[in-house]
Amino acid sequence: MKKLIIGTRNPKKREELVKLLEGLPLDIRSIEDYPGLPEVEEDGKTFRENAVKKAATIARLAGELVMGEDSGLEVDALNGVPGVRSARYAGEKATYEENNRKRLKAMEGTPLERRTARFCCTLALANPEGLLFVVEGQCEGFVSQEPKGEHGFGYDPVFYLPDYGKTFAELGPTVKNQISHRAQALKKFRERLKQFI
Numbered sequence: 015m016k017k018l019i020i021g022t023r024n025p026k027k028r029e030e031l032v033k034l035l036e037g038l039p040l041d042i043r044s045i046e047d048y049p050g051l052p053e054v055e056e057d058g059k060t061f062r063e064n065a066v067k068k069a070a071t072i073a074r075l076a077g078e079l080v081m082g083e084d085s086g087l088e089v090d091a092l093n094g095v096p097g098v099r100s101a102r103y104a105g106e107k108a109t110y111e112e113n114n115r116k117r118l119k120a121m122e123g124t125p126l127e128r129r130t131a132r133f134c135c136t137l138a139l140a141n142p143e144g145l146l147f148v149v150e151g152q153c154e155g156f157v158s159q160e161p162k163g164e165h166g167f168g169y170d171p172v173f174y175l176p177d178y179g180k181t182f183a184e185l186g187p188t189v190k191n192q193i194s195h196r197a198q199a200l201k202k203f204r205e206r207l208k209q210f211i
């Protein structure tokens with residue numbers, strides 16, 4: 015079976031991706047199975063640039079097929095911030111809690127109808143020779159007034175989905191994996207992948 019390395023060091027993202035790749039005839043590997051690989055610096059201006067860089071760099075160094083993933087939250091009232099800087103919004107080593115606190119503070123006094131936001135996910139597939147394809151997925155919602163729920167990670171406790179009346183962190187993994195930005199991107203990824211396996 016062909017190997018596919020999931021090119022993320024975020025264990026929560028990896029868990030979701032592994033679940034969403036279930037059933038494909040692939041030997042799924044983690045980047046942690048290749049201890050010599052360096053950290054890929056995320057200096058792109060777009061999710062696409064970062065996802066492509068992660069996939070292509072790791073594929074070249076590991077000599078395998080690699081999925082690169084870059085994702086984040088775009089908040090309209092903050093002109094799309096934190097976007098590609100989602101993991102580092104409140105500082106280079108910021109915790110999820112610090113990022114969420116900074117976000118809620120920045121939006122204090124903003125009414126719900128102006129708290130629109132979307133989660134974005136870009137997935138790139140590369141082999142050692144270079145990039146094969148890129149796909150994207152988005153999930154629209156609102157930034158809630160306060161964090162709620164225990165599931166998931168990152169901005170899940172502040173991402174509110176009006177159709178469900180709950181945040182991603184309240185909804186839990188089964189529903190999140192049906193509707194999330196990552197799920198949308200993975201649907202397209204599965205289609206495109208067929209050509210290569």
Ligand code: ITT
Nearest residue numbers: 022023024083084085086087100101167168169170
């Ligand atoms: P890798 O670069 O190793 O993949 P990372 O966590 O640094 O790990 P990103 O640069 O893509 O990954 O940052 C994504 C950040 O966006 C992540 O740390 C969360 O803060 C946020 N994020 C992305 N997807 C999310 C999701 O499904 N739920 C909650 N927060 C999410």
